[in-house]
Amino acid sequence: MKFIHIADVHLGATPDSNMPWANERQNEIWDSFRNVISVCNNEKVDLLLIAGDLFHKQPLIRELKEVNYLFSTLETARVVLMAGNHDYIGARSNYVDFKWNDRVHMFLKDNIDELVFPDINTAVYGLSYLTRDIKEAKYDDIEISKAGDNHLMAEPERINILLAHGGDDKNIPINRKRLLDKGFDYIALGHIHKPEIINKRMAYSGSLEPLDKNETGPRGYIIGEINEDGEKTIEIEFVSCSYREYKSIVMTVNQDMTNGELIDMIKDELHRQGEKHIYQIYIRGFRDESIHFDKEAIYPLGNIIDLIDESHPDYDFDALYRENSDNLIGMFIDKIREAKNQEDIINEKALYYGIEALLDARE
Amino acid sequence: MLITKLYVNYFGKFTGREIELKPGVNLIYGDNEAGKSTLHTFIKGMLFGIERLRGRGAASKDDIYTRYLPWAYPGAYGGQMDLMLGDRPYRLIRSFHANDKSFEIIDLITGREIKLKEGHISELIPGLNESLYRNTISIEQLRAETDAELASQVRNYITNLSIAKSREVNVEKAVRLLKEKKKDLESVPYAAQLNLLSEEIKAGEDREAKIDFLTASLKDLKNKEKYLSERISNYKSPSNQQKDKLADELPVILEKYRIYLELSKQYSQLNSQVEELRDSLIEQEKYLEDLDKKLEENMKGLGSKRFLYPALSFLIGGLSFFLTKSPIVAISATVILLIISVIILATTNKRTTAISNAEHIRASMELEHGYKQLEELSHRRKGLEDDCDGLHDTIMLFMQEFISEDELTYEAVARLKETIENKKREAARKQKEYNELLEKYRLQIEKIGWELSALEDNETELIKNKEQYEYLSQKQKENKLELDAINLALDTIQELSVTIHDSFGRQLNEEVSKIVSAITNHRYQDIKIDEKLNVKLEWNDNYILLDRLSAGTIDQVYFALRLAVSDLLLGEEPMPLILDDSFALYDDSRVKAALAKMANRSQLILFSCQTREKQLLEELGLDFNYIEL
Numbered sequence: 001m002k003f004i005h006i007a008d009v010h011l012g013a014t015p016d017s018n019m020p021w022a023n024e025r026q027n028e029i030w031d032s033f034r035n036v037i038s039v040c041n042n043e044k045v046d047l048l049l050i051a052g053d054l055f056h057k058q059p060l061i062r063e064l065k066e067v068n069y070l071f072s073t074l075e076t077a078r079v080v081l082m083a084g085n086h087d088y089i090g091a092r093s094n095y096v097d098f099k100w101n102d103r104v105h106m107f108l109k110d111n112i113d114e115l116v117f118p119d120i121n122t123a124v125y126g127l128s129y130l131t132r133d134i135k136e137a138k139y140d141d142i143e144i145s146k147a148g149d150n151h152l153m154a155e156p157e158r159i160n161i162l163l164a165h166g167g168d169d170k171n172i173p174i175n176r177k178r179l180l181d182k183g184f185d186y187i188a189l190g191h192i193h194k195p196e197i198i199n200k201r202m203a204y205s206g207s208l209e210p211l212d213k214n215e216t217g218p219r220g221y222i223i224g225e226i227n228e229d230g231e232k233t234i235e236i237e238f239v240s241c242s243y244r245e246y247k248s249i250v251m252t253v254n255q256d257m258t259n260g261e262l263i264d265m266i267k268d269e270l271h272r273q274g275e276k277h278i279y280q281i282y283i284r285g286f287r288d289e290s291i292h293f294d295k296e297a298i299y300p301l302g303n304i305i306d307l308i309d310e311s312h313p314d315y316d317f318d319a320l321y322r323e324n325s326d327n328l329i330g331m332f333i334d335k336i337r338e339a340k341n342q343e344d345i346i347n348e349k350a351l352y353y354g355i356e357a358l359l360d361a362r363e
Numbered sequence: 364m365l366i367t368k369l370y371v372n373y374f375g376k377f378t379g380r381e382i383e384l385k386p387g388v389n390l391i392y393g394d395n396e397a398g399k400s401t402l403h404t405f406i407k408g409m410l411f412g413i414e415r416l417r418g419r420g421a422a423s424k425d426d427i428y429t430r431y432l433p434w435a436y437p438g439a440y441g442g443q444m445d446l447m448l449g450d451r452p453y454r455l456i457r458s459f460h461a462n463d464k465s466f467e468i469i470d471l472i473t474g475r476e477i478k479l480k481e482g483h484i485s486e487l488i489p490g491l492n493e494s495l496y497r498n499t500i501s502i503e504q505l506r507a508e509t510d511a512e513l514a515s516q517v518r519n520y521i522t523n524l525s526i527a528k529s530r531e532v533n534v535e536k537a538v539r540l541l542k543e544k545k546k547d548l549e550s551v552p553y554a555a556q557l558n559l560l561s562e563e564i565k566a567g568e569d570r571e572a573k574i575d576f577l578t579a580s581l582k583d584l585k586n587k588e589k590y591l592s593e594r595i596s597n598y599k600s601p602s603n604q605q606k607d608k609l610a611d612e613l614p615v616i617l618e619k620y621r622i623y624l625e626l627s628k629q630y631s632q633l634n635s636q637v638e639e640l641r642d643s644l645i646e647q648e649k650y651l652e653d654l655d656k657k658l659e660e661n662m663k664g665l666g667s668k669r670f671l672y673p674a675l676s677f678l679i680g681g682l683s684f685f686l687t688k689s690p691i692v693a694i695s696a697t698v699i700l701l702i703i704s705v706i707i708l709a710t711t712n713k714r715t716t717a718i719s720n721a722e723h724i725r726a727s728m729e730l731e732h733g734y735k736q737l738e739e740l741s742h743r744r745k746g747l748e749d750d751c752d753g754l755h756d757t758i759m760l761f762m763q764e765f766i767s768e769d770e771l772t773y774e775a776v777a778r779l780k781e782t783i784e785n786k787k788r789e790a791a792r793k794q795k796e797y798n799e800l801l802e803k804y805r806l807q808i809e810k811i812g813w814e815l816s817a818l819e820d821n822e823t824e825l826i827k828n829k830e831q832y833e834y835l836s837q838k839q840k841e842n843k844l845e846l847d848a849i850n851l852a853l854d855t856i857q858e859l860s861v862t863i864h865d866s867f868g869r870q871l872n873e874e875v876s877k878i879v880s881a882i883t884n885h886r887y888q889d890i891k892i893d894e895k896l897n898v899k900l901e902w903n904d905n906y907i908l909l910d911r912l913s914a915g916t917i918d919q920v921y922f923a924l925r926l927a928v929s930d931l932l933l934g935e936e937p938m939p940l941i942l943d944d945s946f947a948l949y950d951d952s953r954v955k956a957a958l959a960k961m962a963n964r965s966q967l968i969l970f971s972c973q974t975r976e977k978q979l980l981e982e983l984g985l986d987f988n989y990i991e992l
Contacts, residue, residue, distance in 0.1 A: 017827070057822045092578030212830075323485070328532050331859050332852075339851070349848030353541060354856060361536035 005222040007051035007190025008207035028243040032208045040077040046120045048077045051190025052084025052165030072101045079104045080124045084165040088129035126163035137173045165190040209242045213305045216246045252285040255314045270302040280306040286314035370443035373433035375401040385988040388967045393992030399970040409444040411493045415461045501941040534860045545849045553839035560832045567825035581811045588804040623754035630747040637740045644733040651726045658719045676700030874927030881960045915948045939966035955979045
């Protein structure tokens with residue numbers, strides 16, 4: 001049984017809406033989703049699992065139709081999807097009355113339900129979000145056992161998959177270890193946008209495209225196969241497929257670095273890592289006391305969403321301290337370094353702020 | 364530190380001049396222009412170098428470099444100075460010329476050069492710098508002309524003294540710089556923006572709830588509308604329509620009923636006619652029977668009359684005989700009567716038979732005619748009966764569609780009429796009601812549709828606001844971090860400067876008090892320098908502000924301050940004290956007191972253009988090294 005697991009597609013999202021590349025990003029989210037559909041066909045997968053938040057917000061009818069059309073182009077795969085905290089099935093949800101084509105199966109209840117596909121000997125368990133926030137750990141108590149009071153009669157010889165969305169305080173907290181012990185052959189998780197293979201049998205596929213500058217690193221889907229010859233075995237693999245990545249890069253400067261040099265350095269780095277990506281650039285290191293880097297000149301160099309200058313003037317605090325041990329500068333360095341009650345970062349920043357001011361105020 | 368020897372090689376007007384200085388008091392005497400200031404500057408230059416000013420400052424009268432550039436050999440601009448630090452002798456060798464600047468320190472015991480990283484004397488003598496030197500070690504001629512100006516100079520001086528430990532740092536400027544930065548950071552109103560955003564988010568969420576509510580209402584209304592439409596169209600369904608049509612036939616039925624009544628009436632009339640006729644026919648038949656009987660009887664009755672009439676004639680004849688007694692009469696009468704009787708009998712018999720026969724024929728015909736008529740009437744009656752029955756059945760059938768009634772009565776028809784009319788009225792009323800309700804629903808649906816379309820962007824807006832809130836919260840956090848750091852720096856600097864000022868101030872008060880007390884012959888024993896740098900002197904249990912005192916006294920306090928500060932700041936390494944005509948405003952007794960006070964210092968270098976100091980030193984019986992320029 002071959003499957004593809006995606007989550008958090010967030011169709012309809014508009015990342016970086018005030019940036020020049022906003023429109024492209026919006027389209028790329030759809031394109032990426034289309035790509036996964038064609039991957040499903042090329043790989044002849046049996047099941048496309050969508051672990052919530054297919055849409056960024058309440059889907060419009062026409063959006064559902066569009067998606068339904070795309071699903072209808074699937075040649076081998078059945079689709080199992082659930083609503084997440086973004087596209088939750090509220091009072092006005094268009095999910096409720098929507099007629100999906102026969103390939104598509106959606107969980108519509110807010111307690112665990114079962115979908116059985118005898119031809120691939122597979123059962124998928126799951127629920128949907130009916131409200132925005134669910135703080136109850138709904139997955140922690142599910143029991144998939146042959147005997148038992150639960151109406152869910154899982155058969156061990158079948159492939160049992162759990163489709164789940166959550167994992168933080170507001171959105172169904174998940175006890176990973178406990179969930180893993182429930183005996184599912186695979187747990188397809190959604191909600192956390194960073195892909196994470198927790199175990200061969202449990203993974204976050206992450207979002208299909210990164211949606212926020214903090215979502216750095218590759219994004220894509222998980223493809224897997226469960227083999228039923230004898231003992232069930234599973235192989236899964238994360239496949240990166242996003243159009244772009246958010247990248248956080250650090251440019252380290254030194255006392256000799258000028259504005260022009262930094263610009264060239266950044267240009268080279270953007271070129272090397274790929275100009276389509278979106279960057280958060282940190283300037284770190286020690287600059288000449290008199291140089292201030294010109295942010296306005298750097299932003300136009302590429303898709304730069306953030307430029308954070310954390311470089312420090314090149315002070316040698318030990319030398320400053322030695323030379324000024326008996327005066328205010330020395331006393332200041334000493335006192336700040338002694339101040340253990342504050343966070344290190346504040347201390348360090350205070351040191352720079354203070355020394356800069358004190359040195360500037362030297363007569 | 365002791366300055367032991369000056370080698371003024373090429374400096375200002377001096378060339379190759381060597382001056383030896385000793386521990387204790389050195390008095391350098393010279394007229395005006397003799398070179399006292401040159402020597403003074405030389406010492407300072409040897410310690411800190413002389414920088415050539417650039418641009419505008421160059422060649423101005425403030426430009427010390429140019430002022431002391433040796434006239435004959437500018438390239439040789441420089442000199443040497445021997446020092447004693449503790450027990451160790453050093454030689455400072457400097458070349459001042461801008462093109463050939465150099466500074467060396469030689470350890471005179473080992474003969475080795477001391478490596479200097481930055482070429483600064485503080486590397487040899489920690490803490491020694493130009494401003495400290497200028498403010499404490501070297502006390503130049505006073506420039507103040509007025510008391511007020513002097514007082515403000517003192518105040519400035521104390522300001523600088525209180526931060527002298529920060530060397531050349533201007534604490535106020537540092538604080539100002541930090542406060543500017545802080546203000547910049549505080550200028551972004553994160554809290555207000557976040558407040559606004561959270562209000563908007565709250566409003567957005569409320570609107571979301573409203574959308575949910577409206578959507579649910581819309582759904583409900585649409586269901587109601589559908590149900591109602593169905594009911595309305597159900598009402599128009601074939602079966603209902605049939606019934607309606609049927610009901611519409613009421614006038615016809617009523618007309619039929621009217622006809623039915625009419626026909627019924629006719630029928631009963633006809634019926635009575637028939638009965639009448641039948642009765643009369645029975646009578647007629649009887650009559651005919653009688654007639655037949657009579658006829659028969661007549662035939663029999665004629666015999667009897669044949670006897671009757673003669674009998675009668677005889678009777679009458681007898682009677683007439685009896686009456687007339689005449690037999691003739693009686694016989695004649697009888698004969699006449701007999702003849703009449705015979706005649707009557709003969710004619711009557713004939714006539715009676717003829718009449719009877721005609722009557723019989725007439726009555727028979729009449730009867731036959733009556734039967735025919737009866738048949739016709741019965742036939743007509745049957746027709747009427749059938750018509751009535753037909754109408755009755757139709758009406759009853761119709762009636763039973765609406766009400767259950769067994770008999771066709773006027774009341775029943777009235778009830779039917781009323782029922783149908785009621786029904787129609789009810790239907791019309793319902794129809795109207797439904798239509799109104801439907802219209803109401805449609806209006807509401809339209810209204811909700813509008814409201815919803817106005818709220819269409821709410822969710823997007825809400826998500827955006829939430830993202831913005833996250834973003835701003837993060838920024839605020841970052842900003843707060845910077846602010847915390849700046850505040851920490853600020854607090855630390857202010858705290859330190861207060862600490863310095865406090866500890867320094869206390870000692871300063873004590874030291875200044877001692878010196879002033881000595882110089883003024885214990886006239887002023889207690890001097891306080893507060894945190895606002897006001898100097899107050901205690902006199903007769905009162906504290907007098909410094910600027911209330913005479914210029915001389917102010918100058919002495921100023922002088923005392925210098926001494927005190929020098930002792931405080933460079934206490935560990937005894938420093939020379941260089942005085943350049945510092946006693947100009949002092950009266951003799953105070954100069955004497957000051958000299959006495961300073962005589963125990965490790966090294967005192969006094970520049971003077973007056974002989975007063977020499978006399979006073981001699982009067983005091985102090986040893987001193989006298990150098991005349």
